[in-house]
Amino acid sequence: MGFIRILKFAFQDIFRNFSLSFMTVLILILMLLSINTLIVVRIITQKSIDTVKDQIDVSVYFNAKAVEEEISEIRSYISSFPEVTSETFLTKEQVLENFKKLYADNEEIMLSLTELGENPLGPTLIVKTRDPRDYKKIISALDVPEYRGIIEAKTFDDTEIAIEKITNVTNQLEKFTYFLTALFAIISFVIIFNTIRVAIYTQRIEIGIKKLVGATNWYVKGPYIIEALVFSMLSIVLSFLIILFAVSFLDNYLNVIFSAQDLLTKYYYSNIMELVSFQFLVVFLLTALSSSFAMSKYLRK
């Protein structure tokens, strides 16, 4: 019976203090939107970083006279590195064809190629690693005397500085988003705590009266805990409705920029349970604990 009465008091308070309830839910929604904006920024940043990283690869140009066994040995050696995500092998013919396509408009080059009479280009291996920093390791592994006669050139020397710069920028961006996340988390905590504290402060006289007429702390606290639960649920539902609408709208633009389709929508729908339950838990715990803490000094009397 006690719990039902507490529920009744909680819903009476929510509706009879409507403006206060409305403001509390609004603040919670704004905080959730801020946090989710940051999640969206992180997804977009991560996608941009991945896209940039994906543009980087290292080409290993084999000597035109290299035999197949030697090339296969190097290919399987490179594949054995856990850092390598893909390796694409282009035969001599494919390389020549690509070359011809690239210089189709350059008559001099095309003429020289015809004069040579044979394919002067060797096969090429295009290697991609998980992280741009890993290229150096792969290249060093290939830079051994027994491979010198087989490998003619590697593009890494030309792109090393660019890779380092990109790595630095992406690392800084990642650090920045972590810093922003921490900052937003602290700001959210402070704002929620203060919103609840002000809400409880406005109710301090009521709390005192309830205690005076013989209410136990549970009867005073209970409705506020239920209110925290209702406010958290309401703010989560409303903010996720807004967020899902916003990400589907944003995806129209992101689809043009990135090759991935519906990047944000896919992320939100595939992680909806984790996102909703985690954010709900955090908001509820924050509001409930802030209520309890803010109330404690009024409950002592």
Add this chain to the structure above:
Amino acid sequence: MINLKNIHKQYSRDSFGLKDINLQIKAGEFVSLVGQSGTGKTTLVKLIIAEERPDNGKIEIGGWDITNISNKEIPFLRRQIGVIFQDFKLLAKKTVEENISFALEVAGDNRKRIEKVVPRVMDIVGLSHKKFSYPHELSGGEQQRVAIARSLVHAPKILVADEPTGNLDTINTEEIIEILKKINDFGTTVLLVTHNRDIVNRLKKRVITIHDGKIISDEESGKYRL
């Protein structure tokens, strides 16, 4: 019913609340506690309802030693003492009926008892027709009558009234005092804290005078002497 022995209460180095108070109020008495502002009357009320603890001495209410009452026991004490205040202390967002039934609901009384008791106390204070009104829709006198009705729901043995007429006009003051007298006639011990000379003189009941934190007079059928 109320027994205070050698009570001391000091708020700060220079501010004494009460000094060596010895007081005994018997069951069924109507006692007026008078004194100027800041002399310790409200401190005494706060000690009786355990809103404050004494620095020294012993307080007994109905044989219950509440000197070192635990926080968990306070709600049970407050359900046995009816208290009314100058500022009424009503819950602004609850109707008259809800304000009164709240005191029973938090005590765990069942719906049947609440439906029986609440109309009866509203009838005693003459507010049955205002049960759906909110405090801000009532006059000061009506608000105080709601507070009295609320204080009566547990049929308390003691009713403490701290300046109950302080915010009321003469007519409403008369009405409230009449209700308190009626409650006392039913056998409830009434402790009326006031500095209204006319009320005290007309009551012709026991008067305890406090000055500077000390009891300076205690007369069986006294008058306001300050």
